[in-house]
Amino acid sequence: MKRRDFLIGAGAAGTAALLGGCTREQIEGKKDFNINRQRKVKLKIATSWPAHFPIMGTGVERFAEMVNGMSGGSLEIKIYPKNILVPALAVFDATSSGQIDGFHSGPYYWKGKNPAFALFSGAPLRMTANELSCWMNYGDGYELWRELYAKYNLYPFIGGNTGVQMGGWFRKPIESLEDLKGLKMRIPGLGGEVFAKLGVNPILLPAGEIYTALERGTIDATEWVGPALDIKMGFYKVAKYYYTGWHEPGSILELTFNKARFDRLSDEHKEIIRYASEAMTSQMYHEFMDKNAKALKELKSMDIEIRDFPPQIIEAAKKALLEVANEQSKKSEDFKRVFDSMESYYSLIRPWSDISETKFCSIR
Numbered sequence: 001m002k003r004r005d006f007l008i009g010a011g012a013a014g015t016a017a018l019l020g021g022c023t024r025e026q027i028e029g030k031k032d033f034n035i036n037r038q039r040k041v042k043l044k045i046a047t048s049w050p051a052h053f054p055i056m057g058t059g060v061e062r063f064a065e066m067v068n069g070m071s072g073g074s075l076e077i078k079i080y081p082k083n084i085l086v087p088a089l090a091v092f093d094a095t096s097s098g099q100i101d102g103f104h105s106g107p108y109y110w111k112g113k114n115p116a117f118a119l120f121s122g123a124p125l126r127m128t129a130n131e132l133s134c135w136m137n138y139g140d141g142y143e144l145w146r147e148l149y150a151k152y153n154l155y156p157f158i159g160g161n162t163g164v165q166m167g168g169w170f171r172k173p174i175e176s177l178e179d180l181k182g183l184k185m186r187i188p189g190l191g192g193e194v195f196a197k198l199g200v201n202p203i204l205l206p207a208g209e210i211y212t213a214l215e216r217g218t219i220d221a222t223e224w225v226g227p228a229l230d231i232k233m234g235f236y237k238v239a240k241y242y243y244t245g246w247h248e249p250g251s252i253l254e255l256t257f258n259k260a261r262f263d264r265l266s267d268e269h270k271e272i273i274r275y276a277s278e279a280m281t282s283q284m285y286h287e288f289m290d291k292n293a294k295a296l297k298e299l300k301s302m303d304i305e306i307r308d309f310p311p312q313i314i315e316a317a318k319k320a321l322l323e324v325a326n327e328q329s330k331k332s333e334d335f336k337r338v339f340d341s342m343e344s345y346y347s348l349i350r351p352w353s354d355i356s357e358t359k360f361c362s363i364r
Helices: 001-014 056-070 088-097 115-121 129-138 141-150 189-196 209-215 226-232 259-263 267-299 311-331 333-364
Strands: 042-046 077-081 102-105 154-161 168-171 182-185 201-203 242-245 252-258 304-305
Touching: 001 042, 042 056, 042 088, 042 115, 056 077, 056 129, 056 252, 056 267, 077 088, 088 102, 088 154, 088 242, 088 252, 115 141, 115 189, 115 252, 115 333, 129 141, 129 252, 129 333, 141 154, 141 333, 154 259, 182 209, 182 259, 189 201, 189 333, 209 226, 252 259, 252 267
Parallel strands: 042 077, 042 102, 182 201, 242 304
Antiparallel strands: 102 252, 154 252, 168 242
16 A cells, blocks of 8 residues: 555656656546556666766666665566667667667667657757657657557657757857858757758767767767766867757657567556656756756856857758758658647647746746
């Protein structure tokens, strides 16, 4: 009974923050439970992060501890950092095939399998973390995501959100579109495709190579996440200009399971995972906010300049986003369905965001 009370309380706390995986039936309280505590269940989850990686890695480690506590030890999740069971970017295939039970990573890494997958991380110049969670839970987000992932025998949950990411570190100031022409920049995903339309040469590099490439001039700029993680990478030592962001306004991370394995779990264990993923998402988002604020204060004491991209570049980026979306939609019906759903929900929720949070932030 204590464990059941804990489960209900944790669920209420998670729902009050950033939601992570409710079906309409579950939200309305119509789901019956199948409880099975006769045997202990163990799941192996691999991540795309190093061991104890700040916020993202430690967040999923807390998730595993939470699941163990909420289940009274009947569901044990073991977290494996990158390259222990499988390489960092092999977790999708390993989970799909059943080699491991699940993974923690980012949907944009799998756009080579289906370009629509990148959209489940978010889109440049579009919805924030809170807005994306609303689309996922009350729009078509989760239905589309799970439909497309089911083709790979996968079942995803939101597994965190970085919030607004910074626009990147540049060795030279960016004052016009001309300054972007031919610029070599480490930037992945849809943001990279939009930057490419502006004349940038997007380059993909693993985390361990970015600083050296920037220091040696192999690349001219890089984006990473935000002050909390960027300061640990040391980019401020070799790039003076730090730009505010628009390419990743609320990047979703994922906690994804092998669907066949997840379907075999008892209803109680499924609900524990769902509630724990909600709590992890909320905690991770708020931890990013807290640590970014503290790191920003530290960065401001250093010899760097925090700048906004010129309005000319922002307007060009808005047009470039629609060009990229149009091109991808012609190539992929899945991309078109997901992007159209996002745009429809964006047009619904933006007016409220603009007269509530955006207006408040502009006057406070």
